[in-house]
Amino acid sequence: GDSVTQMEGPVTLSEEAFLTINCTYTATGYPSLFWYVQYPGEGLQLLLKATKADDKGSNKGFEATYRKETTSFHLEKGSVQVSDSAVYFCALSSNTGNQFYFGTGTSLTVIP
Amino acid sequence: DTAVSQTPKYLVTQMGNDKSIKCEQNLGHDTMYWYKQDSKKFLKIMFSYNNKELIINETVPNRFSPKSPDKAHLNLHINSLELGDSAVYFCASSPLWGSGGGGGELFFGEGSRLTVL
Numbered sequence: 001g002d003s004v005t006q007m008e009g010p011v012t013l014s015e016e017a018f019l020t021i022n023c024t025y026t027a028t029g030y031p032s033l034f035w036y037v038q039y040p041g042e043g044l045q046l047l048l049k050a051t052k053a054d055d056k057g058s059n060k061g062f063e064a065t066y067r068k069e070t071t072s073f074h075l076e077k078g079s080v081q082v083s084d085s086a087v088y089f090c091a092l093s094s095n096t097g098n099q100f101y102f103g104t105g106t107s108l109t110v111i112p
Numbered sequence: 113d114t115a116v117s118q119t120p121k122y123l124v125t126q127m128g129n130d131k132s133i134k135c136e137q138n139l140g141h142d143t144m145y146w147y148k149q150d151s152k153k154f155l156k157i158m159f160s161y162n163n164k165e166l167i168i169n170e171t172v173p174n175r176f177s178p179k180s181p182d183k184a185h186l187n188l189h190i191n192s193l194e195l196g197d198s199a200v201y202f203c204a205s206s207p208l209w210g211s212g213g214g215g216g217e218l219f220f221g222e223g224s225r226l227t228v229l
Contacts, residue, residue: 034217038153043116043202043220087153093216099168100145100206100218105153 002027006090006103013080013110021075021106023090031092033066033073038087080110115139118203118221125193126229132189133224135203144186146178147202161186198228
């Protein structure tokens, strides 16, 4: 079945460091891929998405590219801020229905 | 105006009690979900409703019973609460369903933190 495998955390970075959180997926067909972010005490909110191969999603300085050949959707940011401290979830939506599959989440802490 | 709203936000109760969590969305979406998030932040789908009809019913104890009076509301009732039910419960909605429906995103509520003592 469809699934998402995400880099385990926690991850601790200094402010302005480069961030990569790895995400790979298994799916039949052509799923849509998402990154969600959960700030402390809040619900999940969509950070970015890509709906087809080679699409790049971007938002708030974060980017991820839908790579079908490597079945990956890695999240990157060139220079993290303290305010980026949160839990990040990779997810996919199958194209056979509205089933969503989430990764286990990666906790990021950015220190000044 | 909150898109997906849940009440209550916090719930502390004794083992054996029965409690309900309510969810409403004003986005006009047809599909609504309940997720459970444990202390390690792992998200588990519990139920999904499409236009008031149960679509997904994962392996969840039958003490948990969802109810959808209309497509804008999805409530969760839990009987005979146990310690292991302590978690954050998230309601979510999505605009798409069916073959080729990929691309639709989930909109989450802020969560309801349930603590069973």
